[in-house]
Amino acid sequence: MSRPFRFFPFLFLALMLAAQSSTQLSQRESNRHDRRLLVIKVDGLNADLLYDAMAEIDPATSKSRLPWLTHVFSDNGTIFKNFYTRGISLSAPSWSMLDTGRHGVIRGNVEFDRYTGHTYDYLNFFPFYIGYARHRQMDMPAVEVLDRAGIPLVSDRFPPQQVFQSPQLFQRGVDWRNLEHALQRHFSEKTIMSMIEGSGTPSFDETLLSQTEADVETALRQPEIFYIDYFTGDIDHEGHATNDPAALMIQLKRLDAFVGRIWTAVQSSPLAQDTTMVMVSDHGMNNVPGIHSQGFSLPDLFSSPQGGAHHVITDRHQLSDYKLAGLNPLVSRVPTESTASFYLKGEASRYPTAWLDVDGNERASVWLRNSDLNIIHILLLQLANKDLTPPIRKAAAAFLDATIDRHRALWTATANGLEEEMHALSHRIDERKAAGIHRKTSDKQANRLLEELDEWEREENEYSSYIAHLRALLAFRADPEHPLKEKISDLVPELVLGDRNTAGQLQHYVSGPAENGLAVDGGDRLDEERSFRHVDYFSLLAAQRVRNNPQTAMSPRPIDFTAMALSNGDYWLYANEESQLLVHVSDDGQISVQPIRKLTDRDGDLRYDAQSWHDGLPLHLFEDRALHLPQGADRAAWLSQPHNEREWMDAIHQTQYSNGVIGITELLSPIGPNVPGPPGISPVLLRYERRRRELVQPDFEIFAADHWNFNVRNFNPGGNHGSFFRISTHSVWMMAGLGVPVHQVIQEPYDTLNFASTILSVAGRTPPMPDRVVIQAAMH
């Protein structure tokens, strides 16, 4: 080898080392940019419960009762002391905002499509796991809804290979290894021995949680993983079951020990200096020692004659049914027949007319079949009756035609719009089919596309059926002389609710034919008042009382108030005829609240009496001592003026109903504008996606009085959530680690929308709503 070439090996080695070092450096730079985010999600953890326990000193140790939570977040991090659920304090809606940083497009734990009866059951894991095993469902239903709406999760901001996600409501895919290892743990020698000894075995949920913790620790050791989240529902379950402070403290201590282990694992992980650890809860819990939450059965009310004698749909079997079918984990639509039904006896499975989401604990969503659809159905049944007298037949036929004509413009527009959307959808279906994608175990993306295709096909069938019924109704003219020949099910679709009821319809809801049948007025017209039974749902709900109420601390009135969006875009809160609120949001986001009485809605003509602020109005703002107004401000004057969200939040967050004013606007606002649609979606299909979301909106919401709940599946005597009560909305948000100031307690109130944008910002990612980032504003 000649002299110059003798140095080549050394040069090559040096170059290799330099290259490697440069790669490492760039990797480190990249890692520094992609800071690690570790999110601990605790379902149903009440902030007051946690912060009080953290502040409490254990006399046995002279340290905090929750030493690790105090050490990590209080001593070495930042606590957002006043963090609230935005909207109703319910898991699915709340996590949807926490996990996306966007306004909610999911507004209940279960939702029903008014035109198809399709059920969106967000809390049920079983169908998802079975669907995933069959490669038919790749993500939890809530994630699918967000995907269709074009709203990414926080975890989607990271490449899939950089993400570790534990089982949760907003879960993408299933990690079978997690389940496999959990099963191994569950049937380990130790567990079996405990079972034989009779000392009790942990539930599978507990084992799964332990396995997930082990998986989190494994993920922490992997430097290529930048997003880790861990979800636990244990505290929520315990809070529902008991209000015993000692039992809840045990759960908190478990959480504390978990945080200690994870913090220790973080400290010894390769990205210890680049990790931000976050703890968040989706809502609080109305746990008050000594007071047990009591249930009020809305299905019983709606199936009773005074409630409309509806056949009622719930998403689960009622506990009082004590049926084996109640064990079926795949069920998401259960009809309960009303024996008092006025015109649909024995038709519970075909024509249920009241659909309830009572999973909301302290609140329930109510979908009622459109009152005019009831009129049409009743009149069709009457016209089919051969014994109907000619004058009544003639009057009924005319009234039926008039009812259809009243909706003609709207239904025509709906049918045309939906048809156009179905055409576009059909085109997408053909395209997707032509792409030749096949189901593969390993290709999740392909499976997702095929699952979406299945959904599109189902939707096309169901909406097309609805259009066909609308067209048939529009083409129908009632024969004033002969009995009806058409099949009623061709005109009135089964398992369909039709358009949303207006406030006027709900105040004068047609629940059946009158006891004495149809009647004509002095002329030849049908006398509507005498021909039908009517229900005013607002006064009916306000009048409810419970006899068996052994707790003197609780009101016998189980219902606090009802709320709905009005046709003019305002939101109406009804406690009783004399105590109502009207909430208005201006185009520039200013919210104003007006006390009113006796609101009526006659075909869109809203009338009411304005009144001054007084005690007893919904949300009880006026009399609440915790209302915090600017110095010198007059209560009534301030409350009557429009204010922006921040001003409202500062003023009301410590009141009994916390951020209820803002929550109402989030809950009842039009949902369409919150749906951006996936990138590149056509305007017609975007309209379709927005329509689908609008179609799951209920007619109205019922809010339970303090310590009452609407559960029918599992009684939750420990406590509940779902309302705007501060104890139910006050949630936990704490952060520690990279980019987080130490020993900070932020007193300024924030809500769910601030969370995702802030943590993504800390992690060096683009926040979905930059104006909601609070880390700089609040911490410095």
Place this chain on the structure above:
Amino acid sequence: MAGTGLIAASRWWFTRKTVACVAIASGLVCAPVGGADLPVRTSVPTVQGILQPKYFWRTTGVQAGAEILTLFCRLDASKSGDEREAPLVAILRDSLGDNDTSNDRLRYVWLLSYVHPTWRQEALSAVPFVYWRSGGGQKPADTKLPKPLIDLSQPSGPLFSSVGHQIVQWSLLDPTLMPVRASSRTYRTNELDDERLHLEEAIGYLREAPVSTGGFLGAAAPTRAELNTVIARLSLRTHMLGGLVSEQQAEKMGEADGFAQEITRNRNMETLRVCAEKTGLIFEPIDVAGHVGEYAVLWYPLDHKFERPSSPLNTVWKVLTIKDPEQDPRLKGWRGPRFERALDSNGSLLPTGAAGEPVQLIPLAVYGMSYPTKPLLLADFRDTHRVRQREMAQRMIDDTATGILGLSHFTNWYFFVGEAIYDFVRSHRGTAVNRLARMDSYSQFRVELALDHDLDPTLRQVMQRRVASMALNPLEVAPAREIAVADARYAALTSDAEAGPASKLAKRLQQDRRIELAEYGNTERRQVSDEVFHRATFGIYTRRVKESDLNPVILDRDRRIDYNLAFLDGLVKAGTDPEVSYPVARIRDSVNTIAELAPGVMVNNIREHAANTIEALKGISNDGTLQADCTRAAEGIKAGRQLLNIDASLSFVNTNIASGSTRPVAKGSEPTK
């Protein structure tokens, strides 16, 4: 060898007790003997007594450095004006005569209301299909020391006799003639039911007991952890292998069981309230013997008809296990008790005596809330025999299947699988199928009803009649008789404790301490072999250390090591920085205590365990001083056994034990050499 020993032990036991009863029962027809209810001691009520809690502890000193904690129920009835105190449960705390709680052990638990059955009761309990109470039990002897219900220091003891029973039953009795099989199985079932009844009774009392919170109760009451352990041990006695559960696990289990029971009670209470609302009945929770949230009555309002929902109510009536009163002709000519009460404007029941809309109420049923899946019907006021017939029917089926037909879980598994499926279906359709859980609820109700003096006397009397009709076990004794006997047993126990050197309890305690010393640090193999020898020799051989003046000192040392080691083990198991959860001084104190005491322990296991724990602790600690302590301690322990310098404390311990004081001066305050 071990198996033979167990069989021999079981055979001996059966020869002595069961077979004799079987033989007697086969040839004799025993007439039921009614138990006379003895009057309960009464005294003048005091204001202080009324203000005091219903359940309270009283301490009695025992020679040899121990104390008996007795749980009393104050039967002060504000209505009757009497004040009575019924002793219920006694627990012996072996404190070694000092104030240091780290070396305390709870040893024996007595159910003072336990009445030993007479031979006639035992004989009748071996006769199949005899389902009635048959006597008042033996008279308690004034001088005889009551037998503990459970020995907490030997939790695995009953395991061997239980296994022995099963083996003898399967291998010897089942293959023989049907009458022998049926009698022996019936006897065993009754015996286990009777034992369970009393265990549940004791658990029920202890769940109501106050605990020491460091306040005025002080050491007069057990701590929450101690009480949880006792409750768990009692509960585990109902499981064949329950004695194998560790101390730490038992404490956790006791705590978890308490919370689980509360959750069950709350859920059942709400279920019953909702059912009442649906069926137009009136629901009223009742406190029985101060037990809140455990029982409720359903009333039928005469002349008031409340609206019912329009959904079918069949399943609701099934859950309530009563007939719809609207459809019941018996209510038309109702001759049973009626109560005048009042309703408010909402139709809600007002408290007794409150003014409102008058209403006449007929009591329909009383429910217990501790059954796991639903409110359990305990008394049906319209049908005296309904509950009893249901219980008898199930016992009869069980006795026929296992005793008469001789169906076995192994050879006739299909029968039991079928039965399990049938029960599963019935359970999910609202039937209470778990006989043992039903018995637990019944057990609790019968004694609490006997203790209660606050309920309306008429209502209580009707309830007592209904509950008495549910007694199916010939070994069972009327609860009022049990409460009366408790006084005598308590007197026997305390007089023995105060008997000075002649105390049988003190002697037994000394003997058991010698066993404890002999067992300290033993391997599992050694423990099993000791137990087998003990059983094989019918209890003649028991491994104990020799009597010595040093024993209390060594026991104190061993217990303190155990206590501190358990604390450090907990820190190590957590795997996190220990200084975050505990003050460094507290951890160092434990490390130094072990460093001081462990080298003197002769058993290698303990020293190795201590050294390993301390080294592991050092690994997770971030505190320099603690790490230094750990290093020094581990080295010291590893360096080998050192002679225990006991001279300093020997004279002190002897002084305390000889004095008989139950609350001696703390060791720390004694002058040291």
